[in-house]
Amino acid sequence: xxxxxxxxxxxxxxxxxxxxxxxxxxxxxxxxxxxxxxxxxxxxxxxxxxxxxxxxxxxxxxxxxxxxxxxxxxxxxxxxxxxxxxxxxxxxxxxxxxxxxxxxxxxxxxxxxxxxxxxxxxxxxxxxxxxxxxxxxxxxxxxxxxxxxxxxxxxxxxxxxxxxxxxxxxxxxxxxxxxxxxxxxxxxxxxxxxxxxxxxxxxxxxxxxxxxxxxxxxxxxxxxxxxxxxxxxxxxxxxxxxxxxxxxxxxxxxxxxxxxxxxxxxxxxxxxxxxxxxxxxxxxxxxxxxxxxxxxxxxxxxxxxxxxxxxxxxxxxxxxxxxxxxxxxxxxxxxxxxxxxxxxxxxxxxxxxxxxxxxxxxxxxxxxxxxxxxxxxxxxxxxxxxxxxxxxxxxxxxxxxxxxxxxxxxxxxxxxxxxxxxxxxxxxxxxxxxxxxxxxxxxxxxxxxxxxxxxxxxxxxxxxx
Amino acid sequence: xxxxxxxxxxxxxxxxxxxxxxxxxxxxxxxxxxxxxxxxxxxxxxxxxxxxxxxxxxxxxxxxxxxxxxxxxxxxxxxxxxxxxxxxxxxxxxxxxxxxxxxxxxxxxxxxxxxxxxxxxxxxxxx
Amino acid sequence: xxxxxxxxxxxxxxxxxxxxxxxxxxxxxxxxxxxxxxxxxxxxxxxxxxxxx
Numbered sequence: 001x002x003x004x005x006x007x008x009x010x011x012x013x014x015x016x017x018x019x020x021x022x023x024x025x026x027x028x029x030x031x032x033x034x035x036x037x038x039x040x041x042x043x044x045x046x047x048x049x050x051x052x053x054x055x056x057x058x059x060x061x062x063x064x065x066x067x068x069x070x071x072x073x074x075x076x077x078x079x080x081x082x083x084x085x086x087x088x089x090x091x092x093x094x095x096x097x098x099x100x101x102x103x104x105x106x107x108x109x110x111x112x113x114x115x116x117x118x119x120x121x122x123x124x125x126x127x128x129x130x131x132x133x134x135x136x137x138x139x140x141x142x143x144x145x146x147x148x149x150x151x152x153x154x155x156x157x158x159x160x161x162x163x164x165x166x167x168x169x170x171x172x173x174x175x176x177x178x179x180x181x182x183x184x185x186x187x188x189x190x191x192x193x194x195x196x197x198x199x200x201x202x203x204x205x206x207x208x209x210x211x212x213x214x215x216x217x218x219x220x221x222x223x224x225x226x227x228x229x230x231x232x233x234x235x236x237x238x239x240x241x242x243x244x245x246x247x248x249x250x251x252x253x254x255x256x257x258x259x260x261x262x263x264x265x266x267x268x269x270x271x272x273x274x275x276x277x278x279x280x281x282x283x284x285x286x287x288x289x290x291x292x293x294x295x296x297x298x299x300x301x302x303x304x305x306x307x308x309x310x311x312x313x314x315x316x317x318x319x320x321x322x323x324x325x326x327x328x329x330x331x332x333x334x335x336x337x338x339x340x341x342x343x344x345x346x347x348x349x350x351x352x353x354x355x356x357x358x359x360x361x362x363x364x365x366x367x368x369x370x371x372x373x374x375x376x377x378x379x380x381x382x383x384x385x386x387x388x389x390x391x392x393x394x395x396x397x398x399x400x401x402x403x404x405x406x407x408x409x410x411x412x413x414x415x416x417x418x419x420x421x422x423x424x425x426x427x428x429x430x431x432x433x434x435x436x437x438x439x440x441x442x443x444x445x446x447x448x449x450x451x452x453x454x455x456x457x458x459x460x461x462x463x464x465x
Numbered sequence: 466x467x468x469x470x471x472x473x474x475x476x477x478x479x480x481x482x483x484x485x486x487x488x489x490x491x492x493x494x495x496x497x498x499x500x501x502x503x504x505x506x507x508x509x510x511x512x513x514x515x516x517x518x519x520x521x522x523x524x525x526x527x528x529x530x531x532x533x534x535x536x537x538x539x540x541x542x543x544x545x546x547x548x549x550x551x552x553x554x555x556x557x558x559x560x561x562x563x564x565x566x567x568x569x570x571x572x573x574x575x576x577x578x579x580x581x582x583x584x585x586x587x588x589x590x591x592x
Numbered sequence: 593x594x595x596x597x598x599x600x601x602x603x604x605x606x607x608x609x610x611x612x613x614x615x616x617x618x619x620x621x622x623x624x625x626x627x628x629x630x631x632x633x634x635x636x637x638x639x640x641x642x643x644x645x
Contacts, residue, residue, distance in 0.1 A: 093575025139601035191524035325478030433492035452585035
């Protein structure tokens, strides 16, 4: 605080607490995403067949590697809570930032709701197996959200340490299943004959269509940058944690595809609710079944937990700039968390978790994420143009500059088309939502925003302005 | 000379939050109410299903049994269901225009606002 | 058994909700709102990192 760059700094200002290390960043990123391996990704097999599922897994992996590279460079330089929101504000402009902030809040709140629904579904399954049909899922959905919100309210270090532990267990459960199946623990052998007998049931179009759910393997890894104001050394920890996260996920995704495709007929896999748990059921081993049940439960909780963390950071940062009512931009004086944002988002998540069907919620989440990735492409180009290399200090510089951006743009366009195949109505409804919200912001809300204060980085004037 | 925004009243803050909420919930539920949501797989069951007729080899039959489905008739719908990927070019073009138009609009309006921000932060433009 | 669990889940949810709300009200009445919303973006730069070469 005693530095000279921040002229407005006063001695008694509240800030978020800077306590996290790279392992927490990894836990936040992987924790949100790993649930995608436990449920949801397998619809890509349903949309295009077994091979299409694997291609979608790797193509989406490539897309997210580009996302991680681009994000690491920008976020190691624009290190502020709100992540991509703060990036957009400094690089593209206020309206874009407002939209990106909304993408983040929507994507994470919807994903949180989807996770809570899954917790309820899983408990219902277990109750059914123990002879209690028709469990009332609502109390458990509410409890999951309430407990995690309370944990988030009490402080970020405990929240993400909790996430680190349960994410690690969920990841090891996948590895354990893979290793034991490899060493013959399964009563039923692996069978990949569908690859030759029924390679592409929908032809090449199926590969494109399956990309829609292929995104599920990795959706949310970009959430690592939300923690920027709470990491001890953002310029180092964020790229490190994000890259380690994407590598973990590529390994987990490929193992998941291999086990599930080998142990289940693709027609079943394409519509399964909890594919890894089902794979464990096929092996016939009770130990594996219990392990994968625990893994599924932990993965969903870790994801919901990370989502509460990220959505509240985005909401908080937008309020701090008065894009939203400034009341939400408060920091808890003891726990140093954005406590009003956390509390406010609880009922919103409950509305979606208790009222909307799962696939709607999931599609809304995927689409908001996809819009965010599209934003990253031109954001990156503008970042390098406005502040060329060497003009400001970057924590990390990604190699082959225009290439990841171009690849990302091509893959995003393909993904839009994939969503369009079957979910076109949702796509238009959502575009209309964002257009109306943008107009609302530009013509009504923006008048409450202080212009110059939005630019907080100690950078020189951008090139060309 | 910096732009000084008006101070927003508490009621105004609540009003703004409610506006956003209504928009969000509307976007999620309107397609649902209009019955336009979701892509359904259509099953095309075959008569007298056997595992062989459904194209399941010996290992796959074992897997179905392990999943708790012992009767081929029960798997008939799951195995024969397929998506319909036919689409109209018109709606594809409308979609593309909507997505591209949205990004163009946001970036252009943002740029206008961004110039104000830079001007206020760094002093007058040199252009 | 499951009925009891359901009630327990409701009770715990209410407990966490009340804990959060009570603390929120307590903090809001104890501290000045101007202090609570005094956080500003980018103070990281001021304390730890300088973007200059």
